[in-house]
Amino acid sequence: MLDSIAAEVSRCTLCPLAHGRVKAVPGEGPATARVMLVGEAPGHHENQQGRPFVGAAGQFLDELLGAAKLSRAEVYITNIVKCRPPGNRDPLPEEIAACSGFLTRQVEALRPNVIVTLGRHSLGRFLPGEPISRVHGRPRRFDDLTVFPMYHPAAALHQPSLRRTLLDDMARLPSVVADAQPVASAPVPAPQVEPPRQLSLF
Ligand code: URA
Numbered sequence: 449m450l451d452s453i454a455a456e457v458s459r460c461t462l463c464p465l466a467h468g469r470v471k472a473v474p475g476e477g478p479a480t481a482r483v484m485l486v487g488e489a490p491g492h493h494e495n496q497q498g499r500p501f502v503g504a505a506g507q508f509l510d511e512l513l514g515a516a517k518l519s520r521a522e523v524y525i526t527n528i529v530k531c532r533p534p535g536n537r538d539p540l541p542e543e544i545a546a547c548s549g550f551l552t553r554q555v556e557a558l559r560p561n562v563i564v565t566l567g568r569h570s571l572g573r574f575l576p577g578e579p580i581s582r583v584h585g586r587p588r589r590f591d592d593l594t595v596f597p598m599y600h601p602a603a604a605l606h607q608p609s610l611r612r613t614l615l616d617d618m619a620r621l622p623s624v625v626a627d628a629q630p631v632a633s634a635p636v637p638a639p640q641v642e643p644p645r646q647l648s649l650f
Contacts (some may be wrong), residue, residue: 449557450479451522453550457530458498463546465531471498475526475554482625483518484560485509486551486570487527488600489539495532500525505602509566512601512614516621524558526551528573539569548573561628563593564621567600585617588625594628596621 454474460466473490476499492504503508513519529539529547539547551573563573568580574595575588581642588595598618604611 450475450554453553453557457550460530460547462471462548463531463543465533465543466535469531470495472530473498473500473527474530474550475500475524477524478521479558481522481524482561482628483523483564483621484555484558484562485523485525485564485566486573487525488569489527489529489536489601491530491536492532500527501601504605505600508601508604508611508614513620515615515618518621524554524560526554528570542632544569544573561594562596562621562625564589564596564598566598567603570600571597583637584613585620587627589628592628594624596624 457474458472460472466472472569473494477484485587487501487505490500491503491505493506494500509525510520515522526636528551530550531547533539533543563574565574571580571583573576575583575597576595580597580599583597584599586597599610599614601614604614
């Protein structure tokens with residue numbers, strides 16, 4: 449299922465980002481992953497390689513995963529937007545909206561115990577209106593789904609004081625995963641930008 453979503457992402461032309469991409473970046477990780485990490489959008493290196501978090505932010509993400517005694521091989525990593533915005537600008541609301549169906553389907557296919565949101569754009573997809581400075585490092589349960597907000601790893605590259613915060617938050621992830629229940633039937637949160645579809649947790 450994740451593979452067929454990835455194949456669709458690679459062919460996607462739902463928004464103008466498709467025209468500037470070298471490779472789409474659907475996401476990667478085992479279908480058995482209990483933890484899904486959701487970043488913002490591919491950057492230069494990700495666009496070249498078609499893989500998430502392979503640049504400088506990705507190196508720090510690997511270090512962060514180490515703080516949680518996890519490796520890339522155990523987690524699923526994706527982004528809210530699957531193609532690189534020009535010049536690494538923030539994704540536009542319409543780009544996030546165009547791409548949102550893919551993330552919804554990835555969450556439904558993977559049924560992770562915990563979704564780690566990386567940065568404010570990813571946080572806004574799951575917990576709209578919540579300031580990251582207030583909610584980071586605190587898991588939020590919605591039935592069987594646990595959302596664990598964190599700052600984006602790239603934020604620590606620009607603001608070194610956030611490095612410690614990110615490491616401390618990530619070190620709490622194992623206990624968050626241990627407390628989380630396997631997701632059996634919880635509805636996947638629908639983004640605000642989409643029309644309401646069935647029962648939404650948000
Ligand atoms: N930043 C992101 O948010 N995602 C990536 O894949 C790389 C950098």
